[in-house]
Amino acid sequence: MTPERPTAPRFERLALIGCGLMGGSFALALRKAGLVKTIVGFSASEKTRQRAVELKVLDHACTNVADAVRGADLVLLAVPVGAMQVSFSAMRDALQPSALLMDVGSTKCDVIAAAQASLGERLSCFVPAHPIAGKEVAGIEHADSTLYQKRRTILTPLPQTSIQKMQAAHTVWTAIGSHVSTMTPEAHDATFAAVSHLPHLLAFAAVNALTAQPKGATFLEMAGPGFRDFSRIAASDAAVWRDILSANKTEVLMQVSHFRAALEQFENTLRLGDTPALQHLIQQASDVRSAWTLQAGNACNQDSED
Incomplete structure (x- = not known):
């Protein structure tokens, strides 16, 4: 029963x-x-x-x-x-x-x-x-x-x-x-630094990096669904996210270092023209993302802010 x-x-x-x-x-x-x-x-x-x-x-x-x-x-x-x-x-x-x-x-x-x-x-x-x-x-x-x-x-x-x-x-x-x-509490803050706080930080930084360029406004005019989806969370409340990132800065900075290492790996493959390695890195990320969206019991796989 x-x-x-x-x-x-x-x-x-x-x-x-x-x-x-x-x-x-x-x-x-x-x-x-x-x-x-x-x-x-x-x-x-x-x-x-x-x-x-x-x-x-x-x-x-x-x-x-x-x-x-x-x-x-x-x-x-x-x-x-x-x-x-x-x-x-x-x-x-x-x-x-x-x-x-x-x-x-x-x-x-x-x-x-x-x-x-x-x-x-x-x-x-x-x-x-x-x-x-x-x-x-x-x-x-x-x-x-x-x-x-x-x-x-x-x-x-x-x-x-x-x-x-x-x-x-x-x-x-x-x-x-x-x-x-x-x-x-410790596991929570470490987890959400990785899956929420870092992604928000990257969205803020990406939009700022674009608009800081001399032709940033022109580039933005041509942006499509990919940029829209990636940058959606950059529209989040500034005061709220100032407090979140500051409160969890140790864990966030640790995730920034992990991201920097991954970004450098992509940079190196591009610089060397190593297209098989580049494809492998992209495929690796694609597989993880696809598996996550299909994961049974995943209550967070639709558009949501956290």
């Missing part, structure tokens, strides 16, 4: 700290699934707070973090990773011990360090999370209740995280359509 899946809890009050694409999409997904009664939120921007209410993402907007968190049984921290520590500090005294607190940050070691420095006795409430989803556009206007469906969410619990909170986090993400995995 197949075991029954845990029933997702229904929350009385979701406090959304950071009313952008990721947080707004989580709120809409919970509302659509009937898993929350009331959604309140805080954004540093008054305009964003008002817009979130107009779009019915929030039932009520608060003017500070503590007021939003007070009385909430579920709190989602959806701010740039560079703003995590300030947010943790602002919510600590208002966070009730029974609440489930999660984030959606793309780096985990730095976020956990911020939580450890700021949350005190409330650290056991915190389940660090990273949904591998998003878009290259930001803002509450782009919030989408289906954003997390068929996407992977990584949980990186702390030793202090309660088992009950971990189970609740797993159930909530599953209930809105996500495939949940667990990793250590």
